[in-house]
């Protein structure tokens with residue numbers, strides 16, 4: 001895994017346009033109501049971008065399109081300057097829940113699986129699996145099977161599976177949504193630490209404001225659907241490592257809460273153009 005100095009990763013240094021979403025709209029069928037309308041967004045290399053929005057507005061739809069699982073009805077998307085034409089090894093996807101762990105393989109085998117598929121040989125394969133397991137603090141649990149793991153441990157395995165591939169982009173769809181509050185905050189802090197130690201670009205979806213604040217460099221807030229749009233994008237001024245509580249945290253929380261409320265109240269298709277970044 002490549003590591004980088006956190007001070008060299010600021011978006012202004014790395015340049016915008018690593019992942020671009022340009023005026024995309026999406027409908028499931030011709031004539032059906034559009035789920036998304038004219039969403040534009042540009043992620044910098046190494047940026048942690050959080051997409052926040054009400055349930056059902058289309059956050060997963062955006063992520064699925066960046067992943068190359070679905071395609072916009074209108075508009076276009078690029079990754080590293082190339083149009084997205086399908087899934088690729090440059091993008092690792094982490095979903096909510098633990099359904100995708102392979103039950104017949106232990107933790108080590110689950111993390112190793114992707115490297116086997118890619119044809120990575122030992123001893124490199126072993127080194128990379130060990131490094132990924134250490135990164136998510138599962139070095140001592142390598143022999144356990146998925147049914148022996150807690151929800152938080154399963155999500156750590158998911159993160160290790162993504163890290164081990166060296167994919168520069170992590171697409172995370174409410175990965176901590178099913179966890180209890182305490183495990184969730186622990187994993188948020190761990191993810192922030194892991195991100196700071198690597199040079200990944202992250203698109204992270206949540207509807208939890210404090211999760212967005214702990215993790216995001218920028219936070220994009222979507223309106224309610226149908227015809228969901230990007231209502232606003234807010235720069236997160238909190239210094240890292242971030243701590244919950246404190247006046248700055250509280251003030252930003254209130255700001256975001258107000259923005260989310262305004263975004264939810266927006267009348268689909270009636271309130272004109274909103275901020276697209």
Ligand SMILES: Nc1ncnc2c1ncn2[C@@H]1O[C@H](COP(=O)(O)OP(=O)(O)OP(=O)(O)O)[C@@H](O)[C@H]1O
Nearest residue numbers: 028035053054055056057058059060061062207225
């Ligand atoms: N296969 C489908 N056919 C038709 N509509 C769908 C399909 N899948 C999702 N939708 C609709 O698309 C909209 C956006 O769904 P999406 O899962 O992207 O929202 P979301 O913001 O990620 O929601 P949540 O936060 O609840 O996960 C929803 O209204 C949903 O009902």
